[in-house]
Amino acid sequence: MTQTLQAATRPARRPAAKVRRAAAGRRPPRAGLMTLLCVASLFTVAPLIAVVILALSPQDAPTIPNAWPRELTFDNLVRILRLGSFPRWLLNSFCYSAISVVVILFTSSMAAYALARKRFPGRNVVLWSIVATLMVPVQTTLIPTFVLVAHVGGVNTLWGLILPTLANAQAVFLIRQFIRELPNELFDAARVDGAGEWRTFVSIVLPLIRPVIATLAIFLFLWHWNDLLWPLVVGQSDSARTLTVGLASLNTETVSTSNLMAAALISFLPCLLIFVILQRHIVAGIAATGVKG
């Protein structure tokens, strides 16, 4: 108390600077940090703003980096949405992402329930063989998976695209960790009430694991929506191409920058929308993977 008073009343700068420097051991001045954060954010966001500006610039009009566009237009977006196979690519991406997410989450929840709550021989072997597949790069299994899908006629089909991606170890593992933390009493109560296994799973487990399901849903959607390699090799014809593959092919064709950026912007909007709505779950989900995992 006296020290603060002294520091406040005395005109000398030295003690104040000393106190501030001591505090700086943990916390440098806020204004500097804010500036740093602003600059860093500018670096991360600027390329995406450039996409938006280029996508909305009239075709052949001077635009960044040479000049700011005089007017903005939605023409490019409309043109791209009407372009040949673009609607098909969009639909394929939606099916690929949405169907995969739903099936992965449902089957993984079932497996996770068994792995977390049921005792049976070989349980740990199963769990660790599933988790061990995380160490194998997707490229290692790319060729055999492609050959397998090709032999059953799945190349250039939507089901051929979706099926192999349904094996997702992260989903099984994370949901299992979550179910393990649920209190035993809940399951005992369900048993006492005479609920069968399926009922326990549907009306007790599924509602309780909603947080981890929400988080996984976002990430699985993002990963599938943005995936390139597998859709590239299995969806070679337009009928089975996803938006990401289509976007990559537009990049090699002679499409104007504004049209290419319009396509890029359209591919990005669903991801941005999901993020804006469900931000909280994303942060919680990443925290869970990194700190506990």
Added chain:
Amino acid sequence: MSTQTPSRRREAITGLLFLLPVLVIFGAFKFIPILGAAGMSLTRYRLNGDVTFIGGDNYARLLADANFWHSVGVTFLYVALFVPATIVVSLGGAMLLNAVAGGATGIFRALLFVPYLCSFVLAGIVWSWIFRTDGPVNAALHELQLGPVHFLTGKQLLVLASLAVVSVWKGFGYSMLVFLAGLKAQPAEVYEAAVLDGASPRQVFLRITLPLLKPVFFFVLVMETIIGFQVFDTIYVMTGGGPARASFSITYFLYDAGFKFLDFGYAAAIGVALFLIVLVLSILQRRWLEEKETA
């Protein structure tokens, strides 16, 4: 006593039934392909069903193939650029966010994270434009009487560094949030004690923050190394393995062997080699971090 055995058996049966869908999916699309990769790498494999067992020939060929060693060199160089950069950027971002507690953190966190939402293809397209000879970076350099710099068509180190910049920009958000969660879990008392003892910010970072962060650090290091070795999308979109194979990574080599030359057995062998490299490196990284702990 007599009811226990049947109820145990029933528990086992329900457990297996709940596990069944995932077991089938993993069996067909993970376990069989993993074994298949090992098996196919020992064959000359054509898609028309023409399969010949050739033992270790693919591996002998791989070890004698200049293209393979070149792609290994490219990939290691890329990883050496990408992994440290991504760790510095994501840890820096996390520490910044952690230091500025308060209402604005949410917005900044979102702004820093937002590139993670886009695909590597989208990132590649935007940054190809940014790096163009008549793009914004070169326009800025021109103002400074510098350049033009040929980011994607110049020397190998420059091209790989440019690709690494794109991957860091796109991907660091995830690791940043992992680090941030780790930082938030650290006990504040330790820091207060250190400040009272007169520790410098550098000492605090090296002696307290990093050691406490070790498990998280290991997780991020291994994850980003695996991601680095799998680099494909940005190369496919931005350079196509060029110029003059400057960005011809292992994964690009694998893609070429498999889907350009339809040499499936050989491509499978490349896939197995990639797995072994990643595995050995993960083990070495764990050893390295454990040694640092005992030292």
